[in-house]
Amino acid sequence: MRLNVAIEKSNIEQERTNPINDDHLNTPRAHPLQTKNKQPPISDRRITFVLIIIVVSALTFGALIIWREAWLQSSLGKPPLASLIAFGIAVLALLIGHRYCADTMINDFNPEDLLVPALSLSDITRKFLGQPWRGLALATALGLSIYMLWQLPGMSPEVSYAGVFLAWGLAITLCMLAFAPEQLRAQLTSPIQWTTNRWMILTLACITLLALGLRTWNIDTIPFTVSGDEAAQGLESLRVLTGELRNPFATGWFAVPTMSFFFNSLSLRIFGTDIVGLRLPWALVGTATLLVTFLLVKQLTDWRLGLITSVLLTTYHYHIHFSRLGSNTIADPLLMTLALFFLYRALACGKLIHWVFVGIVCGLTLYSYIGARLVLVVILIILSYQLIRDPRGLWARHRYGLLIALMGFLVIGAPMIQYALRFPELFNERVTEVGILQSGWLSREVEIRGQSVPEILLDQFLRSALAFNFYPDRKAWYDLQQPLLDPFFGALFILGLGYSTIRALGPNADQRLFPFVAWWWGGTILGGMLTESPPSSQRLFSLSLPVCFFIALGVWRLACMARFALPRIMPNLIPIIAVVIFSIVSVEMYFRDYTPRRIHGGPYAEIATELAPILNELTPTHTMYFFGAPKMYSDFSVFSYLAPGVNWVDITKPLVGPVTLDLIPNDRAAVFIFLPHRIAELQSVREAFPGGEIYEIVRPYDGKVIVTLYII
Template sequence: MSSPADRSPRPASFPDIGAALVLAGLAQAALGAYLLSLDGPPLASLAVAILGSLETLVGALALKHIATRLARLAAWVGVSATQALAIANGLVLAMAARAAAGDGPLVLSPLATPLWLAGIALVVWGCSRRGEASAVRRWTRLEIAAVGLLALAAFIVRAWDLGHMPFVLSGDEGSAGLTAWEFRTGARDNVLSLGWFSFPSFYFALLSLGQLIFGRTTEAIRIVSAFAGALTIPALYALAREMLSRPAAFAAAAWLAAFHVHVFFSRLAYNNIFDGLLLILAAGGLWRGWQSGERRAFLITGLTLGLSQFFYTTGRLTPILLALWLALLALHRRPDRARLAGLTSMLLAGAAVLLPLGLLYVAHPYELFFTASRVSILIPGWTAEAAAALGTSASGLVVEQIWVTALGLTVGELQGIYYASGAPLLISLSGVLFFGGLALCLARFKQPRFSLWLLILAGTILAGGLSIQAPNSQRLLYLAPALAMLVVLPLEQAWIWAVAHWVRGRSAVLVSGAILLAVMMAQNLDLLFVRYFPREEYGSLNGAVTQEMIAILPAFPDETKVYFFGGERMGFASIPSLAYLLPDAAATDADSAQDVPADATGLLAIVLPEQAPVLTKLERRFPEGAGMRRYNRFGRVLFDLWAVGEAAAALPSISP
């Protein structure tokens, strides 16, 4: 029986190919000339013009041998010559998108995003095979309903009271919100450039969709992560059901739905929650494609691989880990023509997505590593000093950090400015089952369905060990789907054993597994919502000060003159969340009471605790004023207020 790639479309005649080459080449040459007039990235513009001219020449000069080779190459991939032309022109359009986008927040041409999307569409259509049957096991209605309800429950857990848990909107979230808001105001429209902290702007464009619905609010920028986190649940189920039994797949998805680290980062305006989702989609497509030769599965992998580079730095691991896994897949099942053609399609689709961003990094290579360099222990000069302070060598420090990161899985408390939960990644029963799953994977490493999770585990621990604040929660988040699989593997093995050796006891095994799963889910939700959020330490003390200012400043009249006494610790606008949530708020950073005019009326002074002498002088200078002390939720003093005039009259309206 022939494989899908053997049933190749009949090559088109040369006159048809030649005419298509001429028309497409002329259009590309004209596009290249237009892009050169924009004074944007010259290499991309010039490449588009040159490739268009060459394509025109090939068609016009009747270079039949080139066209024939093109047709043969198309036949090998299993597509028509017309589709091959679509692929080539799609890649050129993706390259043109880079030239039309430029480097700044505003595109050089409004054609930038349409060119990118058109290029992706052409490549996907060019690589597709018509009438291809799906090799996926059919989903039952009950299965669809169960997974849908689980995904809905996961979203509710991630979106409930999103504006107050976490209570503080961190400075990083505020910066992300400000960048996203630029898409709403028209100050930014380039989704193919870089934004805050050198992250690709595509993520901030997604955040702006939340702002379109909810406005300039905390919920608007956090809801996108809640959706991404919830979508990871059915994505993991879809992959797991191809590798394991359906009960085990549902258990893995349910465990991830309640996993405390995954739920927490699904409630932040931070882009790392997308990395796990795209990893699972890419791995799922590759697994299905390799098992069946199905072209659309390879295309899904290619698209998600390309898109994975538009989010957090852990996404850089995805193509590396899947390349290693592909080698193991090839050892387990030798690739035939259908799979090699599928891999080619995968790479072409990924290239179409990634080309604009990749060419930007080629032009500005330091931007590729900027974000990672801010959190790496390999910063020049830092490693040697830290190693000396700990009495070890630089290499010894790296090994120690990797070891500490590994301990964070089940023993060491998670660190990081985002989520220091006071617990390891895996708690209680989850940790016990994790070791069982790890042992199973090690024993069956040669089987790709087990080796994938070990590769993800090893890669993430290594990357986490090279970063500061190990074991760092925001980097270890990448592990979440793999941990879900490792935790349920012992339950899966128990189910397999019962089916083979204890038919009458299958129900008992299934019920026992369900009870264990429910206990693990309850333990994770209890840690996050019952033990962590009530004592939340998310964000910095300065962030808590800013959050309180955001809460009280709207109570004062618009004409109130605000003076902020932050000393050396912070300035009024040092935490971007204030600028995001209160864009019209303004204050004067002051050092002494003398900075406030003696005849000032309607003033409000915000004084940090370490500036107590300033508060005393303000009270003496403006004895007619009134004061109030503001605390955080745990009774710690955040700052004192001293108000004069109408501002003093507004103090009673502020809730204690």
């Protein structure tokens, strides 16, 4: 045993000191403790076969009950207890099956040993003394950070922030250079082992192209509606282009950090201030998430499981939809995936640059959507988990790395941390609004419902935890009107979640499953249970990635058991079939079923999106008289973004009696726009201004008239 551990430490030390071999696309090396496969006894195969039958039967039974209750009858009260019991039986059978087939070929992803040699202070000192420019770079980075903190409080919104922004970017760059590997050039230019990895690389390239296509094809019309939130963020980005918004280290619309508006303004400048310019950068962010997902899952488990997870996420309608929106919500899973990847690279290899990246990614979360702050919580939970598992070892081996990560976090996050300390109400405004504790929602619900706090919290938890299985989305961000997974893949998700949770927290814990467990449970509680109106798809969106991982793991484990019980079957057949079915069902659901219904954004955003091109065409010659109050007004953000410069007149009060000619001053050409709830007033306008043209806009999906125009 000691010899094996010594061999492992030697291998890891060699990996740490030889950057040329530090290639994430290399085939995983065999674990030194891994035993050779032996022919299993017939009795074990029979037991495993029975367990497979139990797992499949229990999952099918539970899925059918969910399908009946949530899909056919839509009786969305308490989730059926029978389905939860069935899923529990399936998880238990899968855990028992793990004991019989842990050594089969399809399951040989033994985690890398985290016991890397400790990095001493003398090693770091020797590195900086031997290369004085490192110390100079680090000192300059810290000096620039102090300069920013000194300058920002005294700067007004009207002055240019270019100087402090450049100082911020330079500080980050110098911080990374100070801890860059000594053979960085060799590491960056080291060739990938094409011969042994060509199929994996080609497959990953195809997945990336597929993901890019699914997220950018007809991005200006899918989804058709530009939501009010998309348009509002687009307007903030336009303020950057016009010079009205100059401070990237503050919060703006709905307490969203302004840095994301600066990022989005780049695409508006390049591609134009239209729907494509608004949405395209976030589609690229969604595509990048798939690549990092592969690297993370490969780092934690196995490259095959990484490919499966990436394909599932590529074709998952939930991730496709949010990748096609002009909103920074899509950045949440990318930031979490990057942070976890660098954290486990740092724990496995002990390289200082990885710890710097951990801090930098964590610092970036302060500049993104509020949901990205979950990254900080999950990282702290994982470090606490590692500390509990190895109280002395974690601090002894990684204390300097942890301090360097903290330094990187402070360098990149210093401006927003200062802003949060100066204006805590603005920084936490959104949390205060939607948090059930901060907003007083919980105490109000106790009085309204007449239920106790534990009863309400349980209901909140069930609605959040079962958003992928039983309860439909309650917000117009997606408003799928059904759970986020179909009943059968939802059952596989529960299987993988239950298996991972028990394996990560139980005896002989598989520590490499814990980050996904912490991610899912942390997001469910903080982004669902403790917020108003769960399940809300925009707050649970980052969970789309661990959900795909749990589905992949459930399929993987079933394939392992099948390979053990039936050695002659192809080991990869089950995952391939599952991935193909999931992809076809998910993509078809989004593009053929969901998209034509134009649910996203709500009916008023749909009306505004339909009207925008007509308004832009008629604006030079016509005045728009809008009959939308009290449900809709002309200052709606979608109008402001898609049809700027329109001369609006809101007719807020219903027309009573004959309409006088002074409704239109100066006898100018006019367009009267009627929403369905005020269509009765059209007749009065026609009588006052005869000879006009009536134009009706009809929703293609159901043939309903959603808005009527009378043009004179």
